[in-house]
Amino acid sequence: MTASFGARLSAAVGARGPLCVGIDPHPGLLDQWGLPRDASGLERFALTCVEALAGDVSVLKPQSAFFEAYGSKGVAVLERVIADARSAGALVLLDVKRGDIGSTMAAYAQAYLSDGSPLAADAVTVSPYLGFGSLDPALAEAERTGRGVFVLALTSNPEGATVQRAAVDGRSVAQTVVDQAASRNAGAAPLGSVGLVVGATVSRTDLDLSGLNGPILAPGLGAQGAGPADLARVFGPALPHVLPTSSRDVLRHGPDPAALRTAALRVRDDLAAAVS
Numbered sequence: 448m449t450a451s452f453g454a455r456l457s458a459a460v461g462a463r464g465p466l467c468v469g470i471d472p473h474p475g476l477l478d479q480w481g482l483p484r485d486a487s488g489l490e491r492f493a494l495t496c497v498e499a500l501a502g503d504v505s506v507l508k509p510q511s512a513f514f515e516a517y518g519s520k521g522v523a524v525l526e527r528v529i530a531d532a533r534s535a536g537a538l539v540l541l542d543v544k545r546g547d548i549g550s551t552m553a554a555y556a557q558a559y560l561s562d563g564s565p566l567a568a569d570a571v572t573v574s575p576y577l578g579f580g581s582l583d584p585a586l587a588e589a590e591r592t593g594r595g596v597f598v599l600a601l602t603s604n605p606e607g608a609t610v611q612r613a614a615v616d617g618r619s620v621a622q623t624v625v626d627q628a629a630s631r632n633a634g635a636a637p638l639g640s641v642g643l644v645v646g647a648t649v650s651r652t653d654l655d656l657s658g659l660n661g662p663i664l665a666p667g668l669g670a671q672g673a674g675p676a677d678l679a680r681v682f683g684p685a686l687p688h689v690l691p692t693s694s695r696d697v698l699r700h701g702p703d704p705a706a707l708r709t710a711a712l713r714v715r716d717d718l719a720a721a722v723s
């Protein structure tokens with residue numbers, strides 16, 4: 448039987464430490480690395496990240512939009528990044544933030560979570576704002592194939608709060624997302640495969656994360672202003688389930704693969720100390 452994503456993530460973090468590095472090939476970073484703003488520059492950038500990081504970091508998170516911007520050539524690079532990173536031992540979390548009516552969500556599940564699909568990753572980011580239940584086809588396919596989903600709960604951007612902190616029947620919208628993820632993870636060991644996204648920038652979550660039994664992806668470190676010291680304050684007792692993620696603050700150390708790896712491992716060690 449295929450191991451669940453939750454089990455695979457626990458093992459990866461146990462072996463390699465708590466860090467996800469985002470592969471976000473911003474045009475400005477291509478400039479900084481001396482690469483052209485075209486599909487060949489994108490390919491050099493992304494494959495350098497894989498070469499430097501996939502053997503050491505537990506999770507890599509390519510951001511799909513930066514690849515889609517170059518059309519079919521960019522998507523071909525994304526396919527290669529997913530395959531190469533996985534063969535080098537990293538888990539791949541594809542950041543696509545999909546959300547749609549259930550019947551279309553089934554097609555997204557087919558694209559990103561089904562065995563044999565060229566864009567299948569270990570997990571994807573999804574948006575619950577068409578209703579948590581609309582995500583069911585993705586959750587079901589992830590469970591069937593040993594993959595995972597990370598559901599947006601409290602995002603790192605300041606605009607998110609008006610929707611996500613709005614109250615519904617005495618609970619915030621974000622808390623309803625947490626509670627529904629928790630019910631999907633109930634009984635899973637060592638960890639459920641339905642994760643959440645909660646920004647490290649939010650200062651206070653006002654969320655009860657105690658029953659989640661799943662991973663919490665924490666973006667917002669570095670370029671968006673949060674640091675390792677914020678994690679304990681933001682996540683409190685949920686800290687052991689937090690997977691911090693950073694993109695630009697690591698990527699700015701390229702293009703030399705050794706410098707990139709050293710920077711990532713430094714960030715990982717700082718974060719490991721902060722979450723332990």
Ligand SMILES: O=C(O)c1cc(=O)[nH]c(=O)n1[C@@H]1O[C@H](COP(=O)(O)O)[C@@H](O)[C@H]1O
Nearest residue numbers: 469510542572602603666670671693694695
């Ligand atoms: O789902 C995400 O990854 C995500 C959620 C969120 O709330 N905030 C957030 O910044 N992200 C992503 O995390 C990455 C953050 O990049 P840096 O700010 O460069 O570390 C980007 O790819 C964002 O799209």
